[in-house]
Amino acid sequence: MKSYAKIHVMHAGELTYDQSLAFKEMDSIPAVHQRGPEYQQKVPVSSYLIEHPKGNIVIDTGWHEDIRTNPKEHLGEDIYQFIEYKLPEGKSVREQLASKNIQTDQIDAVVITHLDVDHISGLPLLKNAKRFLVSAPEWENNQHESKEKWYKGIEFEPFQLEPIPFGPHQLGKDLFGDGLVYLVYTPGHTAGHISVLVRAEAGWVLLVSDVGYAEKSWKEKILPGNTVNDELAYQSLRWVNEFSQRNDVVATIANHDTKIKPTVF
Numbered sequence: 267m268k269s270y271a272k273i274h275v276m277h278a279g280e281l282t283y284d285q286s287l288a289f290k291e292m293d294s295i296p297a298v299h300q301r302g303p304e305y306q307q308k309v310p311v312s313s314y315l316i317e318h319p320k321g322n323i324v325i326d327t328g329w330h331e332d333i334r335t336n337p338k339e340h341l342g343e344d345i346y347q348f349i350e351y352k353l354p355e356g357k358s359v360r361e362q363l364a365s366k367n368i369q370t371d372q373i374d375a376v377v378i379t380h381l382d383v384d385h386i387s388g389l390p391l392l393k394n395a396k397r398f399l400v401s402a403p404e405w406e407n408n409q410h411e412s413k414e415k416w417y418k419g420i421e422f423e424p425f426q427l428e429p430i431p432f433g434p435h436q437l438g439k440d441l442f443g444d445g446l447v448y449l450v451y452t453p454g455h456t457a458g459h460i461s462v463l464v465r466a467e468a469g470w471v472l473l474v475s476d477v478g479y480a481e482k483s484w485k486e487k488i489l490p491g492n493t494v495n496d497e498l499a500y501q502s503l504r505w506v507n508e509f510s511q512r513n514d515v516v517a518t519i520a521n522h523d524t525k526i527k528p529t530v531f
């Protein structure tokens with residue numbers, strides 16, 4: 267059996283917001299049009315396919331196809347006013363998997379890094395996957411009611427944090443028990459946020475999700491606009507920065523970094 271996994275970086279849509287959503291400036295974040303175009307930032311909404319010797323995993327889901335025709339209803343009035351979004355034809359997670367000849371019932375697990383809409387909107391497109399994982403602290407600390415509409419009919423298995431050799435708290439989950447895919451507890455942006463550390467052929471690939479929105483986030487210690495605990499968020503940034511400098515790390519990738527293009531590791 268191979269001693270590495272393959273990672274496909276996919277962009278499952280785009281998101282435009284006020285830059286203070288990505289790089290903390292103030293306590294409340296303005297809506298996308300409030301401060302004018304010079305403050306707007308357009309970024310990808312990423313999803314990842316991991317081909318592990320024991321099965322296919324999808325990390326985060328990007329935008330649902332409903333956003334093309336029925337965005338107000340899908341997002342809800344508040345979020346609809348707050349951001350701009352786009353999902354080009356062929357770019358939903360389901361469509362991109364199909365183009366790789368992978369049907370959704372061939373997905374062994376969908377792992378959600380945290381329960382924000384841009385990470386879970388596309389979940390129903392993958393409802394035929396075998397399992398749905400989210401960390402127990404993320405599950406327990408979120409206001410389920412407001413988000414339920416995005417995961418209706420999906421049965422999450424919240425996983426308990428276990429000791430692992432990586433992360434600011436050395437807690438998470440060795441997904442297959444073989445040291446190839448670690449779910450790493452990196453809280454701060456949300457209570458149970460996880461990053462995903464994958465052993466690729468050339469070395470480690472660290473998918474940091476929203477610990478930071480770009481490389482400068484961990485290099486310059488810039489918090490994301492939304493945090494539930496700044497000290498924990500700084501600890502997560504510091505760990506990402508430290509880990510990213512190891513010689514055996516191939517790439518450290520934020521979900522919404524404009525510099526990251528779709529690729530395979």
Ligand SMILES: [Zn+2]
Nearest residue numbers: 382384476521
């Ligand atoms: Zn996000």
